[in-house]
Amino acid sequence: MSPLRLFRAILREASCLPHPYLQSFAKGRAGDYFRRYRNSPEPLKHLSRARSNLRKLERINRGERKPFMQLLSQAYGRTGKLRHELLQPHLASSDPTLPSRERIIPSKPNSVPPTYTPTLASLLTSPQAIKTSKPLSHANLLTPRTLPTRAIDPSSEEARLLGPFSLRRLVNIHQRQYREQTSRVLPPLEVRVLPGRDALEEKQLHVPSTGLEQYDPVQALVKLATAGPRPTPSRSRKQGHPDDVKQAEPHCHEVVLGKVKHHSRRWLRRRYRELLASIPSVTVKPRPGDLPSEYKVDWASPELALAHDVPRPLRVMTQEEKEWIKRAQTCGEQSHTGRVSKQ
Structure with missing residues (x-):
């Protein structure tokens, strides 16, 4: 396969990805790669990686979980070059x-x-x-x-x-x-500041920023993880009835979630929840007086993060449950001492 046909095949497969951001990420990465090696004296040597990317996109569109999670990790900075760029504001060289x-x-x-x-x-x-x-x-x-x-x-x-x-x-x-x-x-996608970033800048306190705060990426991922099915148009809308179009406008979703060929949108929502389980949330809160700021790391979306990817407590144990556990331990110790004394 020639380089031009291979590049077109990658763009064609990238257009079938279920989210516009993933489509632009895959297309931009392929364009950068081909642009970098187009003037190489031996361009065929660099086509093996492009072929592997094409096979990975085909596997994603067939509905395989592992390559899709790899693409999500690269697109949202869990691995790869974007991860190093998101980690750069938190290093000592930036402060x-x-x-x-x-x-x-x-x-x-x-x-x-x-x-x-x-x-x-x-x-x-x-x-x-x-x-x-x-x-x-x-x-x-x-x-x-x-x-x-x-x-x-x-x-x-x-x-x-x-x-x-x-x-x-x-x-x-x-x-x-x-x-x-x-x-x-794992670097965060955004750094939240309470009560505001301007208040800390007035105190001449350095606050790291990833540059993505204005886009609110975590909230967009939460919408993707909870997006329902698309509203099915009625017959009158298919025929182009203007009143029906106006009624359907409030029910349209702001975040468009497509569909992989062999999996439903429910499968996609689960994949985005797995991604949320690997995204921490950093909150900066100023301490009283002239003390430095306090940094707190929490879950980006605790209600959607999956426990099997990153260990976290499912819920807080109640006082009644603690008493039951303590009572069971004492009963076990008493029975054990009774058996020992009988022997």
Whole structure:
């Protein structure tokens, strides 16, 4: 297949995706790829990736779940290049007011341990914003988990036997933890500010912004996850009756949700709910006085996030249930002690 026919086939398959944003994302990515390698001396070498993208789009339009979730993750910044762009506002390089840490090796300028911004620290210590189930603690941000005892306490028995810990190894451990943890974190699509962004800017407090706040992407995803079926037009509307068109206008949905060939809109709503389970929500709230702002990480949509993707409590345990559990534990302990005494 020639490059032009392959590009047209990708655009044709991308036009069958169920949402306009996914269509534009797939078409733009294909256009950038072909535009980058169109003047290559051997363009056929770069067509294998384009063919794999075409096969993936065909699998999506056939209704397969795995490639569709991969496309959603790339389009909404859970993986890929967009994820790094969404994470950039939460790094120390984007906050000029953040003080740097002291050097570990005084004579080496590159021995400064990584600095965690308040937003990044909140994301790394929250179970809603990391890919694994074990987040960091606030103490681990300054003291990595993999540090041995002699690096933390120079007067310990291990330090007395093995000698002082190497400062270069200490620098490498700090940098390695920073790279590993930032590769696990899931960046938010938007940063909410209470009561407003202008109030914090007047206090000269730096507030990160992804640039997507004006589009409200989380609310658009919630609408896609809860969108019902399209209203079926009546006979008079098919015939072009003007009164029937006016009556049908209020029932039209703002968010258009299409249909994959072999799956219904209910299947699509479930896929968008799985996507919402991997999107954290960051809220910035100013503290009283001249104290810095408080960063809170929560679920983007707790009522729609699926528990099997990101572990979260389904609901809060009531006091009556706690009493029942306590009573069952005491009864179990009494029966166990009774059996032991009989023996």
